[in-house]
Amino acid sequence: MADVLSQHEIDSLLSALSTGEMDADELKKEEAEKKIRTYDFKRALRFSKDQVRSLSRIHENFARLLTTAFSAKLRTFVQISVTSVDQLPYEEFIRSIPKMTLLNIFEAPPLDGRILMEVNPNVGYAMLDRLLGGQGTSINKVDNLTEIETIILKQLFEAMLDEFQSAWESVVDIQPYLHDIEVNPQFLQMVSPNETVVVISLSTTIGETNGMVNICLPHVVFEETLPELTVHHWMQNKKTTPNEVDKNTIQQTVQSAPLSVTAILGRSQLTIEEFLQLREGDVIQLDQGISDPLLVKAGNKTKFYAQPGQLKNKMAVQITDEIEEGDEYE
Incomplete structure (x- = not known):
């Protein structure tokens, strides 16, 4: 995507041209010269812009569903929104997250492979504290999780997967389930280091605590589903006739109407x-x-x-x- 100049940068450029600090002819000459852009094969962009926009829309819906569900579950102020959707090598993503964090590895049949959801400890422990009757304050400790903490957090993360399933049902009917909870990303190797992944970052506020939730979607997992992540495919689906279940439901409803x-x-x-x-016993002659x-x-x-x-x-x-x-x- 081309860089967009701010109004201040445009004013500065016009001022430099008017004062003679910059020469318009030199700018035209530089523009005419052949520009070479270095391509990094380790950062291959395997998701199209249309697919990235579709992923962004899906997870914006996921963020809304999660906000509603956790507001009711935690009984406190919850605000979750998508801040960025980027594609990068898996190795770069692992290096970017904290050394000790809450990593949820889950699978989503019929999709092959595993998906990663990284929850910042501030967010995870704020939810845990709120469920245990606290004010929702965070305790940044993930060196080791007690058995009780693991069970409660697992229930919370499974509730997140329910909303994840609802957000994706318009594209593919998945049945996600939690595979494991890890705290050290260095011990986690889901795909090859150079595998392209899409990282959806969700800004999360639980009461007075802020943090990030990152969802890592490997390209290999969604390779067969990618053609459905296009506006053209969604528009085609909108024109399709109701499925057999809807037809049967409508037919049964109509048939049972008096x-x-x-x-x-x-x-x-x-x-x-x-x-x-007219009296009882009288006969009326009909025209039939x-x-x-x-x-x-x-x-x-x-x-x-x-x-x-x-x-x-x-x-x-x-x-x-x-x-x-x-x-x-x-």
Whole structure:
């Protein structure tokens, strides 16, 4: 991405050109000269910009889900947001994190390989202190974790994986589970040192404590899923029809909805005076012939022809034909 000059730098440049400190012709000459950029094969960019943007959107959603979940779980102020998404060699990432920290190694079938989530001790112990009834203050010690601390932290990190699964479900249906918790990155070798990884850094605030949570996604783990991390793929998915589960649910809901069915035996016209004089036992002559089919309405729409009859000592009608839309039945 090209560097963008700030307004102060633009003003300084214009001032230098106007005072003669810089020569515009020399700038044009330098621009015309062939520029050679050194390419470092150890820092090969294997994720496209579109894929990096998609990863950023996924983990922004993850940060929102995590903020909501931990706010309810810890009952304190929690704010988590994505600060950066970078791709770099795995060795460089390992060197950049503290020597003693909380490293969560987890797998996410059907994806192959392992994913790393590094939680700064300040954040981890603030959550631990809050769960144990404290104010959420941090104790920066990870030389050794007690058995109780390990169990509680493991439960917290597994809760984070639940939200991680929810954030990724729009791309791939994963089933993440915690494989191990490590405290020294020097003893951790998940992929080769030169393997390209994407590191998503989450700025995390728990009460008065601030820290970082870094998610390391190796390229080899997401190699088969990368084509789905494009805007083109997401737009195609939006145009797809509902899946079979949705169709079945809609069909069952519609089929169980109540519907009134009415058989019309015939019609007749009476004056108000005749209607008021009707008594029990009177006979009303209908305009329906004995051999003419009856009309059957489903709701307010005339749908079938039928003939009257009897079924198990009850009056009934038998459907003889369906009235297609546009048929003349009146």
